[in-house]
Amino acid sequence: MKTQLIVALDVDSFKKAKRFVDKLYPRVRIFKVGSQLFTASGPKAVAYIRKKGADVFLDLKFYDIPNTVAQSVRQAVRLGVRMLTVHIAGGLKMLKAAVKAAREEALCLKQKKPLLIGVTILTSHKASRKNVLKLAKIGLDCGLDGVVCSAQEAPLLREKIKKTFVIVTPGIRSDRALGDDQKRTATAREAIQAGSDFLVVGRPLLKSQEPLKVAKELLESCGKLRRGL
Numbered sequence: 001m002k003t004q005l006i007v008a009l010d011v012d013s014f015k016k017a018k019r020f021v022d023k024l025y026p027r028v029r030i031f032k033v034g035s036q037l038f039t040a041s042g043p044k045a046v047a048y049i050r051k052k053g054a055d056v057f058l059d060l061k062f063y064d065i066p067n068t069v070a071q072s073v074r075q076a077v078r079l080g081v082r083m084l085t086v087h088i089a090g091g092l093k094m095l096k097a098a099v100k101a102a103r104e105e106a107l108c109l110k111q112k113k114p115l116l117i118g119v120t121i122l123t124s125h126k127a128s129r130k131n132v133l134k135l136a137k138i139g140l141d142c143g144l145d146g147v148v149c150s151a152q153e154a155p156l157l158r159e160k161i162k163k164t165f166v167i168v169t170p171g172i173r174s175d176r177a178l179g180d181d182q183k184r185t186a187t188a189r190e191a192i193q194a195g196s197d198f199l200v201v202g203r204p205l206l207k208s209q210e211p212l213k214v215a216k217e218l219l220e221s222c223g224k225l226r227r228g229l
Helices: 014-024 035-041 043-052 066-079 092-109 129-141 154-160 188-194 211-227
Strands: 004-008 030-034 055-062 083-087 115-119 146-148 166-169 198-201
Touching: 004 211, 014 030, 014 035, 014 043, 014 211, 030 035, 030 043, 035 043, 035 055, 043 055, 043 066, 055 066, 066 083, 066 092, 083 092, 092 115, 092 129, 115 129, 115 166, 129 146, 129 154, 154 166, 154 188, 188 198, 188 211, 198 211
Parallel strands: 004 030, 004 198, 030 055, 055 083, 083 115, 115 146, 146 166, 166 198
Antiparallel strands: none
16 A cells, blocks of 8 residues: 655634635645544534545544444434544444444445554653554554554554554644644654555644645655655
């Protein structure tokens, strides 16, 4: 599987999100809608991205009682998102309920099931590789399609977990990036070499004066690494 770029639309209005989508699509084909944008504009942002022709990574990190999470997952499936997140810390019953709900709803709608991605430990926190591995195993054993982790843990997960699964890596920064609230960061090159399938890039691109140029550079870097150049 080739590494793909996800642009995180971590903005406070639909207007701003729309501007970035219009500017970056079709070079960027996956956009993340997180809690900030979803709270500001709800499903409207998801619908616009899909109408444009791009895919949506709905990153709401569902974490609640099993029934509530299951119903939330069903709603996400109805929105037609490509990927969505749940917190692995929610426990076995919650995770299994989420997986069951996604499968049933997709089957009912006769559409492809979105990838269910489990959040291990937020990249804004310090974490041991051992704890991330433990959580990843729990989530994947419950039927999740992949996990969110930093590039620091990705090689260990690839080595220790003998099954096919997706790794989503946020906290992507440039070599010159200043520190922020992200603790376990990596460059795009480091994350790809570590085994990440999706790179989530937000602030380094959104704060740039030339976001399209940054996106093109990231995509070009991914392409070169995939070809082994």
